[in-house]
Amino acid sequence: MAIPGTTLILLVAAGNWLGNVNAGIAITCFGIGSVVGTVLCAIAFKRTSPHQVFSTTPDYHRAEWLRECGYFMGSVF
Amino acid sequence: MSDDSENRRSVKIGNGNSETQSGKALLLVVLSVMGVGIGYAASVTAAQILGAAAFENYAVAIASLSLLAAVAEAGVGKYALKVLPGYAASEQWPLASGYWRFSLRATLLVSVMLAACVAVWEGVEDNNFWDYPLGIAALFLPAAALAGVGVDFVMANRAAVTGH
Numbered sequence: 574m575a576i577p578g579t580t581l582i583l584l585v586a587a588g589n590w591l592g593n594v595n596a597g598i599a600i601t602c603f604g605i606g607s608v609v610g611t612v613l614c615a616i617a618f619k620r621t622s623p624h625q626v627f628s629t630t631p632d633y634h635r636a637e638w639l640r641e642c643g644y645f646m647g648s649v650f
Numbered sequence: 651m652s653d654d655s656e657n658r659r660s661v662k663i664g665n666g667n668s669e670t671q672s673g674k675a676l677l678l679v680v681l682s683v684m685g686v687g688i689g690y691a692a693s694v695t696a697a698q699i700l701g702a703a704a705f706e707n708y709a710v711a712i713a714s715l716s717l718l719a720a721v722a723e724a725g726v727g728k729y730a731l732k733v734l735p736g737y738a739a740s741e742q743w744p745l746a747s748g749y750w751r752f753s754l755r756a757t758l759l760v761s762v763m764l765a766a767c768v769a770v771w772e773g774v775e776d777n778n779f780w781d782y783p784l785g786i787a788a789l790f791l792p793a794a795a796l797a798g799v800g801v802d803f804v805m806a807n808r809a810a811v812t813g814h
Binding site for chain 1: 748756796
């Protein structure tokens, strides 16, 4: 909801203040909405995760993760 | 007598939790509908402000950005839905710590590479930056991809279900 909400607010604001809004400005509004969405997700993830997720020394299973992520990406399409 | 009161207390607590879960589920449905409505309102507003020709460019760029963001996520968000609850349940915190770092780097790497490919393909030829909507959309590809991954990570923490 953050991305379309921010896009809507910025589009209305740009329409009122700039007058002539082109496609590039509208896409920038959507992009800023994405940035806001990313920040909100990062805050939510930090707040909902146990503190050990951020305080312990990370361990990596890169080969397994890459393989599994490939399967999951394939399943998306 | 003591057992009866204990049972009644258990039932009461159970119903309270059930009502709380139902309330949260209802809130999620309302928020989802609101999100769709706001998205629709944003599209209508963009069409009114931009006009037919510019809205076409906007719609194509946003659709391309959404598609490329799904590719740039590289499956790390969807896999997080499976793997993070398991790490949390077995208290494998180093792996949980490593996975979100791995996901962040992988998403940034893939999205920046895709954005660079789009920028080259778009081929900015003059100085008017605003004439290249797809190039502008590509600038926000890392943010769009990270937002998608971020939603999956929050869902992997069951925050959408438990509300905290």
